[in-house]
Amino acid sequence: MSLEFESWYLLVIPLFFALGWVAARIDIRHVMQESRAVPRSYFKGLNYLLNEQPDKAIEAFLEVAKMDPDTLELHFALGALFRRRGELDRAIRIHQNLVDRADLSQDQRMKALYELGEDFLKAGLLDRAESVFRRLESGSHAREALRNILDIQVLTKDWPQAIQTAARLEKLGCPAQNADTAHYYSEMAVAALLKDDFAAARAHLDEALRENKRSARAWMLRGDLEAKAGRDEEAIAAWRRLEEINPSFLPTVAERLVQAHIRLGRQEQVIVLLKAYLDRQPSPDLLHLVFQTVAEHQGWPAARQLAAEELKRHPSLRALDDYLQASNAVQPESVEGRLAQDLVHRQVSRTAYYLCGNCGFKARQFFWQCPACARWESIPPERVEHD
Ligand SMILES: [Zn+2]
Incomplete structure (x- = not known):
């Protein structure tokens, strides 16, 4: 019985080999057919690329693209690849070439422009990035372009422009920007306070609170403004708004509360107040x-x-x-x-630090905007103790 089984098995093995051989032949023939459909310049381009002659490679690929518009995707893929590898001058050249070509559709040119803007942005060429994104403000890439313009304006601390861009993004159906816009106004208030321009600071804070009446930062700054103007009662009232708005920021203003109470001769009262905060959290x-x-x-x-x-x-x-x-x-x-x-x-x-809840960035000092992921208010005001 066992011998019979073995001989049956021996017959099946060559059959498997034969099938495998046929399958391989089909595969090879398929590949040959495909390669005949691809123009020779493509292989030339690949060859230049592999030999680290990217400029000649790009020229060869451009030739392919002229003959066959379908290979546009190849350029976009190459451009994205160069950008990801940090070879920004190459990415810029590819995308600039695409933008300059006369035979692209409007949509394709927009896409190339957008990619070019991303290249400039990553290269830190903010002016050039912004001028490219400006060309896309209307049309199919308007939202992403405006989003990038906003990022640039925030990066360069151009708050009045950022406020306008945020409003335009909202009109285009992007999620509400009020919380961020309140920060832009708060930044302007901080600058005004530094110059002791109380009237301007107050106006900016009014705007901030109009955007977001629960902005912890704006209420904190309102308190700072009153204290600086010598109005400690009003300062204390503003800081104490955090009790219901966002108690997690109370430890941040505690020192200021102490100083204002001491100036008013009420040190015992502030100890009772802070102990009550401590009982709450x-x-x-x-x-x-x-x-x-x-x-x-x-x-x-x-x-x-x-x-x-x-x-x-x-x-x-x-x-x-x-x-x-x-x-x-x-x-x-x-x-x-x-x-x-x-x-x-x-x-x-050694172990206490602020931690961004969005990206995990660790910092010794508190930031309203995370320096790593650029998100506003993603860093809780309480330091973390563990490693
Ligand atoms: Zn972050």
Whole structure:
């Protein structure tokens, strides 16, 4: 029985080989047919490309493209490839050639122009990128072009123009830009505040809040403006708007609240207020400030008690750092206490950073706009402790 099975199997094996041979022949014939359909210049171009003579390659490919419009896609693919590899001068040459050709349809030329704009943008040639995108403001690539123009205006801090572009994008059906536009106005307010131009700063902040009445940044700046103008009551009222708008920013304004209250002689009141914030949400940054304020105005034993309680409720390295500092102040003779605080303090300053929720960018300082992904308000105001 087993012998019979084996001999049957032996018969089948050559048959498989034969089938494989036929399949291979068909494949080769198919390939030969295809290659005859491709013009010789194409192979010439590929050859130049492989020999690192991209300019000759491009010339050869252009010849192909002239003979057969279908190979346009080849150019777009090549251009995108060069751009991705960072060979921007080559990408620019390919796309510029496409733009200059007389035989392209309107749509194809738009596409080539758009790609050229992207090349300039990536090369950091912002003026040239913008002038290319300007040529696309109406038509099928209007939205992407305007989006890029907006990015350039934000990059060059041209806020008045950015505000106009954002409004045009909205008219083209893009998602609402109000939150970002409030930031553009806020940026203008910051610049005005730096020049002590209170009237201009106030006008920009009014606009910011008209765009986004829950803009934490605009309310914070409103407080800064009032404080700078010597109106501490109004400043405190503006900063306290964050209690209902966005409590996560309260630790950021806590220091300013403390200073304004102290100027008004109300240090005890601000300690009560900040402790209430701390009860609402744990925050090592806020704890540290309350801790310092308590130490300064109520003494180290009170500060140590505060840190001990907070350490129990929300254990963190920074709470421990505060606790050890207060302990050492109360018992200055403890050498071990000093050593421990030194260690913890060094660890704390090494591991705390701001983290972008969109791209994961880590920063030592807070940014309203992520320097890596350019998103606004993607970095939470509370630092992260882990590595
Ligand atoms: Zn980011």
